[in-house]
Amino acid sequence: MGRTPSSDKNGLKKGPWTPEEDQKLIQYIQVHGPGNWRNLPKNAGLQRCGKSCRLRWTNYLRPDIRRGRFSFEEEETIIQLHSVLGNKWSTIAARLPGRTDNEIKNYWNTHIRKRLLRMGIDPVTHSPRLDFLDLSSLFNSTQLNLSNLLGLQALVNPEIFKLANSLLLSHTHENQELLLQNQNFQGPELLLQKLQQNQLLHNQSSISQHNDQLHNQVSEIPNCTPQNVSSSSSQSMQGIMGQYMMNNDQMFQKNVMLPLQNYSYSTSDVSENSIIQSLNNSNNINNNQNSQNFSFDTPLSGAEEEKESYCSNFNNFMKFEIPESLNFDDLL
DNA sequence: AAATGTGGCAACCGCCTGCTA
DNA sequence: TTAGCAGGCGGTTGCCACATT
Numbered sequence: 596m597g598r599t600p601s602s603d604k605n606g607l608k609k610g611p612w613t614p615e616e617d618q619k620l621i622q623y624i625q626v627h628g629p630g631n632w633r634n635l636p637k638n639a640g641l642q643r644c645g646k647s648c649r650l651r652w653t654n655y656l657r658p659d660i661r662r663g664r665f666s667f668e669e670e671e672t673i674i675q676l677h678s679v680l681g682n683k684w685s686t687i688a689a690r691l692p693g694r695t696d697n698e699i700k701n702y703w704n705t706h707i708r709k710r711l712l713r714m715g716i717d718p719v720t721h722s723p724r725l726d727f728l729d730l731s732s733l734f735n736s737t738q739l740n741l742s743n744l745l746g747l748q749a750l751v752n753p754e755i756f757k758l759a760n761s762l763l764l765s766h767t768h769e770n771q772e773l774l775l776q777n778q779n780f781q782g783p784e785l786l787l788q789k790l791q792q793n794q795l796l797h798n799q800s801s802i803s804q805h806n807d808q809l810h811n812q813v814s815e816i817p818n819c820t821p822q823n824v825s826s827s828s829s830q831s832m833q834g835i836m837g838q839y840m841m842n843n844d845q846m847f848q849k850n851v852m853l854p855l856q857n858y859s860y861s862t863s864d865v866s867e868n869s870i871i872q873s874l875n876n877s878n879n880i881n882n883n884q885n886s887q888n889f890s891f892d893t894p895l896s897g898a899e900e901e902k903e904s905y906c907s908n909f910n911n912f913m914k915f916e917i918p919e920s921l922n923f924d925d926l927l
Numbered sequence: 928a929a930a931t932g933t934g935g936c937a938a939c940c941g942c943c944t945g946c947t948a
Numbered sequence: 949t950t951a952g953c954a955g956g957c958g959g960t961t962g963c964c965a966c967a968t969t
Contacts, residue, residue: 611937611963633954649955650938685957700958701936709934 608642612651616641620648621656654697661693665702673699674707678721 608616623639629652632645641648654660665673669691676687684696684703691699703718711718 609939631954645954646940647938653956654937682958696957697937704959705935 607636607644607647609647612655616643617651617656620652624652624656650697654695657695659693660695665694665706669694670707673703674721677703677707681719 612620619639619641620635623635627635627638629649632649635641635645635648636643639648643651672691673687676690680686682700684700688694688696688699708718711721715723717723
């Protein structure tokens with residue numbers, strides 16, 4: 596476990612701790628207490644740097660450390676706090692007695708984060724992800740019904756269309772050819788302009804209102820600056836989607852939660868259920884439907900599967916139909 | 928049975944912050 | 949004011965154990 600025993604240029608030992616070293620450290624701290632880590636190794640007869648001793652003590656040897664599998668409640672707490680705090684592991688750990696920041700960080704990276712990805716949820720924003728979505732396919736899809744799209748009206752954040760624009764522009768040669776094939780389509784930039792001209796503007800005040808609420812919640816936690824509550828002008832792809840979702844709860848519920856209910860729920864994985872519950876809570880979704888109808892029981896195996904999983908979910912979210920004879924100029 | 932791949936996690940690294948002289 | 953230091957923090961590394969081929 597850990598690293599190969601070695602020593603640095605000062606002759607101090609590195610790598611995994613031996614039981615003997617642990618015992619020396621414990622005995623010393625039991626007598627003298629923690630602190631003054633610089634002198635501790637020398638006084639305790641350890642060939643370690645003070646920092647190494649401190650880490651060993653705080654992450655492993657401390658008597659109040661709680662080891663073992665994370666409980667349902669702990670996992671839910673982590674997800675909720677992370678949705679607000681981001682990677683502030685020490686702050687999160689402060690709310691989980693007996694758990695260290697390192698342990699929580701590891702658990703997040705090895706379990707929760709992967710599970711969120713598998714579910715098509717961005718582990719940073721805690722919102723459905725756009726980065727796996729091939730938006731250009733929407734424009735080529737015979738299922739795209741732009742009259743429905745336009746019917747979204749005030750619910751649609753223009754940032755979404757900027758996102759679509761940037762995605763399309765940065766997309767592959769294949770997609771550029773695809774656009775060229777549709778000679779009537781003058782590019783996503785124009786689409787965005789036209790949409791904005793047609794006053795398909797997002798209700799910015801609702802964003803401010805919601806962000807204020809979130810700020811108030813976060814401010815209850817000492818020394819906490821909300822990370823995910825940024826200005827609505829953020830160009831971050833994930834941030835945009837996160838804000839979009841967080842400020843359009845009803846939209847989220849209608850277009851994401853309800854279609855996903857078609858999935859069966861696997862009771863074998865309580866953790867994923869906790870994620871859904873936590874996300875519902877952190878996004879403040881007044882969800883009358885039973886979100887436990889989610890199922891993500893497909894085995895995790897790489898980016899392709901993540902993409903497939905996500906696109907499957909997102910296709911339910913954005914189910915459009917497009918007439919084969921669609922003329923974008925006429926539309927606009 | 929051996930080789931290879933993958934997950935889990937302890938430990939390290941480097942930067943940052945706050946304290947003190 | 950500032951330089952030096954200790955401690956804190958988040959990101960990353962690398963080894964072991966287990967799974968898969």
